[in-house]
Amino acid sequence: MAIERSEHDSGPNDSGGDDYDIVIVGGGVSGPSAGIYTARAGMDTCILDRGPSSLARCAYLANYPGFPGGIDVPTFRALCRAHAEAAGCRYISDMVVSVRREDTGDDDQDRIVEDGANGEDDENEDGGRTSGNFLVETADGRAIETPRVMIATKDDTTYLEALNDEAMFVTESYGGETARYFDSEYVDDDGRTRVPGLYVTGPLSGCLDQAITSAGHGATVGFSVITDWLVDRGYPRALARGYWDWLSKAKTRSDDWTEHTRAFVERSVPEDASDERIERLVAELRAHTDALFIPEAEVTRRTRRGHRRLLEHIDDAVIEAYLDDRADDE
Ligand SMILES: Cc1cc2nc3c(=O)[nH]c(=O)nc-3n(C[C@H](O)[C@H](O)[C@H](O)COP(=O)(O)OP(=O)(O)OC[C@H]3O[C@@H](n4cnc5c(N)ncnc54)[C@H](O)[C@@H]3O)c2cc1C
Numbered sequence: 001m002a003i004e005r006s007e008h009d010s011g012p013n014d015s016g017g018d019d020y021d022i023v024i025v026g027g028g029v030s031g032p033s034a035g036i037y038t039a040r041a042g043m044d045t046c047i048l049d050r051g052p053s054s055l056a057r058c059a060y061l062a063n064y065p066g067f068p069g070g071i072d073v074p075t076f077r078a079l080c081r082a083h084a085e086a087a088g089c090r091y092i093s094d095m096v097v098s099v100r101r102e103d104t105g106d107d108d109q110d111r112i113v114e115d116g117a118n119g120e121d122d123e124n125e126d127g128g129r130t131s132g133n134f135l136v137e138t139a140d141g142r143a144i145e146t147p148r149v150m151i152a153t154k155d156d157t158t159y160l161e162a163l164n165d166e167a168m169f170v171t172e173s174y175g176g177e178t179a180r181y182f183d184s185e186y187v188d189d190d191g192r193t194r195v196p197g198l199y200v201t202g203p204l205s206g207c208l209d210q211a212i213t214s215a216g217h218g219a220t221v222g223f224s225v226i227t228d229w230l231v232d233r234g235y236p237r238a239l240a241r242g243y244w245d246w247l248s249k250a251k252t253r254s255d256d257w258t259e260h261t262r263a264f265v266e267r268s269v270p271e272d273a274s275d276e277r278i279e280r281l282v283a284e285l286r287a288h289t290d291a292l293f294i295p296e297a298e299v300t301r302r303t304r305r306g307h308r309r310l311l312e313h314i315d316d317a318v319i320e321a322y323l324d325d326r327a328d329d330e
Pocket residue numbers: 025026027028029030031048049050051052053054055056057058059060061062063064094095096097152153154155156159201202203204208209210211212214
């Protein structure tokens with residue numbers, strides 16, 4: 001649905017400027033995981049990454065599925081970044097120093113969703129989740145305006161103080177010292193907060209503090225963002241919630257899809273939806289579905305490309321030694 005790129009793993013963001021649908025603060029595990037989904041959905045996605053990193057302190061990753069011998073952290077981080085870039089994210093090595101509402105003259109507190117706090121606003125089923133832009137300022141002097149920000153920094157949230165919402169933080173005392181922390185209760189299960197357009201992912205939002213659960217949570221919050229973005233673009237929420245990112249074998253496709261698509265749209269739109277709106281949604285949904293089915297030859301092409309991309313991250317000397325050992329064995 002609403003996929004604007006014909007191939008799902010396209011090259012880096014081609015917007016050319018600093019015009020992003022979402023800025024993700026943090027490129028550890030949860031940030032790139034979310035960005036892979038948002039970029040593949042067609043959102044212009046920027047990941048800013050520099051500063052304290054939980055992952056960088058891990059000595060060796062032995063429990064992330066898919067790596068039977070474990071994986072060293074620098075290689076894992078490089079793979080996460082390369083994957084996010086291949087999906088279309090723009091990765092910038094820069095540290096965020098403040099996130100605040102762009103000055104519109106409104107009181108920031110007025111833009112907090114009290115009733116729909118920590119979740120989708122059911123009163124406003126088809127309403128969007130954004131309300132004006134954020135201004136993301138960085139150590140290197142960038143000032144990026146964006147309607148959505150996702151926080152994916154486990155260890156640093158000082159830059160959120162500029163949003164002026166005390167409910168975000170809790171203060172605890174230990175042995176006469178007080179410390180201020182980001183309150184994970186501020187975030188709902190899907191990563192939304194009571195500030196429209198502000199999302200939080202990873203252990204900071206209360207998910208289990210492991211790399212794989214952080215990646216999984218990043219994906220969940222990525223889907224929340226995509227749903228809200230589609231609603232902002234005129235999709236009924238029921239339809240936006242039906243977005244998925246699967247690839248299927250073309251030979252398994254049946255003609256029923258065409259009928260399913262129309263029925264799904266007609267079930268989801270309000271009764272007074274115009275024919276024009278219905279046709280636009282059906283056409284977009286069909287285009288999305290078409291891109292999800294790939295023929296066998298394309299599976300083969302992607303398999304080779306995927307293997308090569310993995311090899312790019314392995315030391316040539318290790319590859320050569322492996323080939324020599326295999327030749328000796330034969
Ligand atoms: C010592 C140690 C060992 C661990 N060992 C394991 C293990 O063996 N297995 C396992 O599964 N998990 C392990 N973990 C937990 C795992 O590292 C975390 O659960 C996971 O990294 C959290 O991912 P994240 O992306 O949310 O945060 P992080 O990994 O902390 O990534 C956040 C990213 O944001 C960037 N950043 C921070 N502040 C800013 C800012 N202001 N602006 C821009 N960018 C910013 C950082 O540079 C970093 O790249 C370990 C953690 C520690 C501390």
